[in-house]
Amino acid sequence: MEYVVVALCLLGALVLLNLLLTLGLVRRMRHQDELIAETRHKGQHRSPSGLPNDVPVPEFATVTVEGQDLTRSWLTDGTTAVGFIAGDCPSCEAQLHAFVDLLKQRRKEENKSLVVLVEVPGMLPETEKELVGTFDGLATMTKESLGGTLQTAFRVRAYPAFFLIDAEGVVVSSGNTPDILLDGDPARP
Template sequence: MSFLIAAVLLVGTLCTLDLVLTLGVIKRLREHSEQLSGASGPGGRFDTLDMAVGEEVGEFDTSTVDGERLTRGMLAADTLVAFFAPGCRPCREKLPAFVDHARSLPGGRAQTVAVVVGEPADAAAFVAELSPVARVVVEAGPDEPLSAAFRARSFPTLLRVSPDGHGRVHVTANRIALHRPLPAAR
């Protein structure tokens, strides 16, 4: 009988320990999911680590969905360049905040470029929302002209770029808060 009581106590203790460890793992997974999904809310911040501040943007020559030609040399000072992917949940969540932010910028549509990386049919909803506030380019993948020039591999990505006096374009910000206007480059 004492053996049976000891076995039941051992099994109960192991089940309790397993439950505590499982709850700890679930809590940790939730924390990581929040970090990965950019849980800073709809008016949150884009932290882009694909390109560092000061890095030069590569050459590109492409066309917008409106048929307008777009090259690196056509980017004005303080141009916002954003990369979205239709299958990306954080992209869908942050898109309205980006649209509101882009709408409030002094340069307007001429100073904002949005790149939707995905199949054209999947990208249609993003294009419809972004077109009023940005020059929109749809690319099939990361080897397309703009994605390659900006080395965009994570989504959403938002950068501010400006040309220097020698015709090169550099990243001036890769941490952009959408709830307030961007400061002018110095």
């Protein structure tokens, strides 16, 4: 009988300890949710990766899909929208329509745009052809593997990523939705 009482007391103590730990975890999760909500409210467009605003884009050299050389100096002729799109990326697919619409608008206004298609392992050739066709005539386009030259220069680690670059090659705005390309454009009222 004594063993049963001791076992029940231990079990009761474990239940109380579990309850206290659960309440502490719930409290901490609420605090974490508040921090996340506050961060989203302050900078809802901010990308988790990439060059921060007011930082010049470092030197780079790559080649477009048409075979033309592309360097940082190409960015310094007016404002340039830059978008990094990864193949087979659900988040990229969700932003694709808005990005294409924005590129069409920038094209009408004779502003430059650059699309970087990031080729991920396992990406189907059909997906690549479809994406290249989507941006054909709308923007200068490059293709590169994960960790490529432009991704390194722009410090991109998450997709999609969008940047607006001013005439001096400095990041005006950056984020993970294409609307930052409108919000930060100094040529817009």
